[in-house]
Amino acid sequence: MLKSILSAALVALALVARAQSPSKPNIIFIYTDDQRFDALSVVQQEQGDKARFPWFSTPNLDRLAHEGVRFRNAFVINSLCSPSRSTLLNSRYNHLNGIANNHTGLSDTTVTYATELRKAGYNTAYFGKWHMGNETGKRPGFDYSASFVGQGKYFDCPIEVNGKARPSQGWVDDVSTTNAIDYIRENREKTFLVTLAFKSGHGPFQPPVRHQDTYAKVKLTEPGNEAALFPYKGQIETGRPGNNNANASQSKGGPWTANNEQRIRGYFGALKAVDENVGRILQTLDSLKLDQNTVIIFSSDNGFFFGEHGLGDKRAAYEESIRIPLLVRYPARFPKGKKIDKMVLNLDAAPSLLDLAGVAAPKSFQGKSWVPLIEDKAKDWRTSFLYEYFYERNNQTPTIKALRTERSKLILYPGEEGWSELYDLSSDPGESRNLFHTKEGEKLKTQLQGELSKQEKAVGYINPNYADPRPLDEHGKYVRPKRDLVP
Secondary structure (H helix, E strand, O other): OHHHHHHHHHHHHHHHHHHHOOOOOEEEEEEEOOOOOOOOHHHHHHHHHHOOOOOOOOHHHHHHHHHOEEEOOEEOOOOOHHHHHHHHHHOOOHHHHOOOOOOOOOOOOOOOHHHHHHHOOOEEEEEEEOOOOOOOOOOOOOOEEEEEOOOOOOEOOOEEEOOEEEOOOOEHHHHHHHHHHHHHHHOOOOOEEEEEEOOOOOOOOOOOHHHOOOOOOOOOOOOOOOOOOOOOOOOOOOOOHHHOOOOOEOOOOOOHHHHOHHHHHHHHHHHHHHHHHHHHHHHHHHHOOOOOOEEEEEEEOOOOOOOHHHEOOOOOOOHHHHEEOEEEEOOOOOOOOEEEOOOEEHHHHHHHHHHHOOOOOOOOOOOOOOHHHHOOOOOOOOOEEEEEEOOOOOOOOOOEEEEEEOOEEEEEOOOOHHHOEEEEOOOOOOOOOOOOOOOOOHHHHHHHHHHHHHHHHHHOOOOOOOOOOOOEOOOOOEOOOOOOOOO
């Protein structure tokens, strides 16, 4: 009798535990292209008088922040599309994973978050921008894909469905969202992973018709650090007329913002439509009653400059380029409205997705799951990380090694010590006062140089042989542009 009572009690406890512990969640991983960390209205509101884009409104993304977790210090380890997207997949630094530029396909596809979740029983699907060079075909690791080649185009973009090209009509991110929603509806009785990768807000900054004039009349504010120019400006021979990457820097006189206002307005118009498409996903989950046990992660592949340091691209190691948004909502498990200030990386995305599904991360992954941060269980979290960028042919951005800590930053350009930069971010968040060559910065410089060496060793840093060769002279410095002689 006692044995029967004990057995019944144990069964009851197991049932209660199962009810309290949700089953494996559905996972929806959404990321944009070139979206700055502050291109969210929740951040603009938080910045108050210092906000540069206070007119920008993202109610659906703000909903994710209010109903979930917002990481306020999320970064990329390489601010460039293909390298960052490959890191999102396989949690590897770009000096190891084969992708050091935008024109190389992803060969290392054997172990990604998608392959591991598929092994764990997930139905896996990929929608939108893949962009590993101009790779075609069904996206590796995913059971289903509806994706476009390379950069695609904003309107009527051909979509490869499981590798077979089909025409589409309309604005590309609307199309990708519709395809993702159809897949969610068809697989609502299964456990699924959906990755939805938007083209927005990459150039040429073409919003859908409904938002072409949404920000046509808003007042644009110039950045406070536009005059703090990058040290390699006009110092590298690119082989291009005018010696400039088309997006990289100011090429004519006058304020950067005034000369590029249409780009800014178009960028935010496109991201406004992204917010609406996130709203469509949320509505779908609500209507199917999938919202409670579905994790939504929203992020970007890198940030973007709008005149800061005189730049209009990414690549460089300044804050506007390397900081990204990161929002996570999981109603069945995570708290509402939580803000986390620890540093997390795009390197952490893949192990976090696996952690959410209860799957162990492969040994090849270099990132760390941020799930313990959300649940206040993290120990010995990072306080610094290595940033890397490798020179690309016909481009004016040199190879970069940088260290970002919680309060400071060291930026090095191998072979060009005179360009080195050092910033105390606690007193100079705009990175306007370079301390590298000052007596004031000597102690901080020594500390960060030591920490950078530790980080290089920890991640196995090398300059990979698949990176584009740098245009160096016999002294190991970048070849300077030829100057026209004035007769």
